[in-house]
Amino acid sequence: xxxxxxxxxxxxxxxxxxxxxxxxxxxxxxxxxxxxxxxxxxxxxxxxxxxxxxxxxxxxxxxxxxxxxxxxxxxxxxxxxxxxxxxxxxxxxxxxxxxxxxxxxxxxxxxxxxx
Amino acid sequence: xxxxxxxxxxxxxxxxxxxxxxxxxxxxxxxxxxxxxxxxxxxxxxxxxxxxxxxxxxxxxxxxxxxxxxxxxxxxxxxxxxxxxxxxxxxxxxxxxxxxxxxxxxxxxxxxxxxxxxxxxxxxxxxxxxxxxxxxxxxxxxxxxxxxxxxxxxxxxxxxxxxxxxxxxxxxxxxxxxxxxxxxxxxxxxxxxxxxxxxxxxxxxxxxxxxxxxxxxxxxxxxxxxxxxxxxxxxxxxxx
Numbered sequence: 001x002x003x004x005x006x007x008x009x010x011x012x013x014x015x016x017x018x019x020x021x022x023x024x025x026x027x028x029x030x031x032x033x034x035x036x037x038x039x040x041x042x043x044x045x046x047x048x049x050x051x052x053x054x055x056x057x058x059x060x061x062x063x064x065x066x067x068x069x070x071x072x073x074x075x076x077x078x079x080x081x082x083x084x085x086x087x088x089x090x091x092x093x094x095x096x097x098x099x100x101x102x103x104x105x106x107x108x109x110x111x112x113x114x115x
Numbered sequence: 116x117x118x119x120x121x122x123x124x125x126x127x128x129x130x131x132x133x134x135x136x137x138x139x140x141x142x143x144x145x146x147x148x149x150x151x152x153x154x155x156x157x158x159x160x161x162x163x164x165x166x167x168x169x170x171x172x173x174x175x176x177x178x179x180x181x182x183x184x185x186x187x188x189x190x191x192x193x194x195x196x197x198x199x200x201x202x203x204x205x206x207x208x209x210x211x212x213x214x215x216x217x218x219x220x221x222x223x224x225x226x227x228x229x230x231x232x233x234x235x236x237x238x239x240x241x242x243x244x245x246x247x248x249x250x251x252x253x254x255x256x257x258x259x260x261x262x263x264x265x266x267x268x269x270x271x272x273x274x275x276x277x278x279x280x281x282x283x284x285x286x287x288x289x290x291x292x293x294x295x296x297x298x299x300x301x302x303x304x305x306x307x308x309x310x311x312x313x314x315x316x317x318x319x320x321x322x323x324x325x326x327x328x329x330x331x332x333x334x335x336x337x338x339x340x341x342x343x344x345x346x347x348x349x350x351x352x353x354x355x
Contacts, residue, residue, distance in 0.1 A: 005180055009163055020203065020204060020221040021218050021221040024207075024221055025218065050206070050333055054203070055233065056296055057315075057333045059289055059313050061319070061325070062285075064321055079286055080289070093134065094134060096290065097137075101286050104290075105286075
């Protein structure tokens, strides 16, 4: 591969890392400054609101099946409901995800073959 | 999920990271396949996954390079897609104990790791947090690297032989997000805000602006939250 393409990849890698680490360092400095002054630091409300909202947005974006079709949408809806039900029952992380994927697979296969 | 586990931090992190495999490996295999088709070698595709390690932006970068787009533009677009990461670390800082390891560990702060950490760290002992983050990051990063290498070496035949890998396993990611988000439906204000955000992201992801779905939906959700807060005339309540 050409050198200029490698330079572009390295710049993109450093830039991506900087986007992840720089806000950490700024916020840690802000918190440490407050700690030194014996006062409590808080995140700005808009920033703390954005945390759960980013997860909600990732959920919405990831709900779109890789190959959208009636079968995959039916499987998505049923598996989503099952994941929620299992989570409500168990309040665990792994089991709802495992059963959600399993139900998605079964419904997708059945919908593909019988609808 | 909210119980403090007696397992070691590293072990708990590895266990918590396992559901990510279902989402990461198929997407990483797809990336490997696309990178090879775009003219990259398996080693080059794998190195991109090692160093950039940011799903959607890697696809964009490879596609733009392959199409002959100016490299500065490809880099700018990559960073633009990844700019959403700037809100992740600040949201975790209140739960992070002092450690020199955190800046290095931030290379592993992907969307999914953030979602996991934002839910898991608040209910974990400080002494376990660094190891937990290492464990969960190792699972995610290695699966991404391994998936890319697999995709580069045998991606086409893998997806033909096991089509289920490509179409079913990725449901692990929305299932994981769902489980991580469920405890945050704490009151009417948050229920409405989260449902609006999820619907907006889904709607945008179905359009041709897929890469903009996450930041735009989050901004729209924030707007909804503030409208509801000012309408209720009370102080904002936090989901966590």
